[in-house]
Amino acid sequence: MRPPPQCREARVSLDSHRRSWHFAGIMPLDIKICGLSTPETIAAVLDGGASHVGFIFFPKSPRNVTPAQAALLRQAAIGRAKAVAVTVDASDDFLDAIVSQMKPDMLQLHGKETPERVTYVRERYNLPVMKALSVSEPADLLPIQGFVGVADRLLLDAKAPKGSELPGGNGVSFDWRLLAALDPGLDYMLSGGLNPDNVGDAIRIANPPGLDVSSGVESAPGVKDTGLIRDFFEAARKA
Ligand SMILES: O=C(O)c1ccccc1N[C@@H]1O[C@H](COP(=O)(O)O)[C@@H](O)[C@H]1O
Numbered sequence: 001m002r003p004p005p006q007c008r009e010a011r012v013s014l015d016s017h018r019r020s021w022h023f024a025g026i027m028p029l030d031i032k033i034c035g036l037s038t039p040e041t042i043a044a045v046l047d048g049g050a051s052h053v054g055f056i057f058f059p060k061s062p063r064n065v066t067p068a069q070a071a072l073l074r075q076a077a078i079g080r081a082k083a084v085a086v087t088v089d090a091s092d093d094f095l096d097a098i099v100s101q102m103k104p105d106m107l108q109l110h111g112k113e114t115p116e117r118v119t120y121v122r123e124r125y126n127l128p129v130m131k132a133l134s135v136s137e138p139a140d141l142l143p144i145q146g147f148v149g150v151a152d153r154l155l156l157d158a159k160a161p162k163g164s165e166l167p168g169g170n171g172v173s174f175d176w177r178l179l180a181a182l183d184p185g186l187d188y189m190l191s192g193g194l195n196p197d198n199v200g201d202a203i204r205i206a207n208p209p210g211l212d213v214s215s216g217v218e219s220a221p222g223v224k225d226t227g228l229i230r231d232f233f234e235a236a237r238k239a
Pocket residue numbers: 033034035054056058061062063086087088110157166167168169170171172191192193194212213214215216
């Protein structure tokens with residue numbers, strides 16, 4: 001059981017090994033900044049203390065990168081943050097190309113992948129898998145049990161709005177109170193619509209072990225903003 005958020009003190013230290021924030025040494029808070037595509041924004045994210053950096057492999061996304069681009073971009077993160085390859089119902093051929101070129105530390109499966117598919121991918125690439133699930137109501141938390149002992153982590157994201165071509169990266173939040181009493185049986189990141197203005201509330205309400213943000217630190221779709229990245233870390237630190 002994680003301690004309630006009010007147990008956290010304002011003092012924050014950065015664990016040099018995990019790059020996670022430790023709140024008075026009680027629990028680390030992982031922070032993943034997703035949809036990175038330039039060396040400048042990766043530098044800002046690493047300076048902020050991100051534990052994970054995410055690269056999107058989904059051609060419809062304004063954040064899409066190729067395996068070759070990600071292979072170059074992820075170099076700066078080696079030894080500082082884990083590089084996550086975000087895919088959506090990707091074929092084995094596409095995953096082969098991503099894994100062989102980019103050499104990610106983790107795969108994020110952000111489509112309709114089943115527990116069986118997660119098991120297969122995990123074993124095929126010998127990499128940890130973070131499985132994204134869409135949440136808008138209590139019933140959406142039920143599929144979690146199918147991934148316990150199967151996925152390494154979950155990413156609990158908001159449901160995509162009707163008409164969106166993106167399964168994530170829509171800047172939409174869900175009711176974080178759904179997670180307040182959640183003990184899912186595996187690690188997870190809270191995602192969906194986080195930004196510098198609301199991340200403090202997300203931490204106070206849901207007390208998650210990890211956070212993931214993309215469009216909330218952008219000045220335009222796909223354009224990360226180093227000022228907003230700094231603001232995001234600052235707001236998380238204050239919370
Ligand atoms: O960001 C995208 O374009 C994207 C495309 C396809 C699958 C997942 C994607 N993003 C993931 O969604 C979360 C939440 O995004 P946001 O903060 O609401 O904009 C993001 O962090 C990625 O993990």
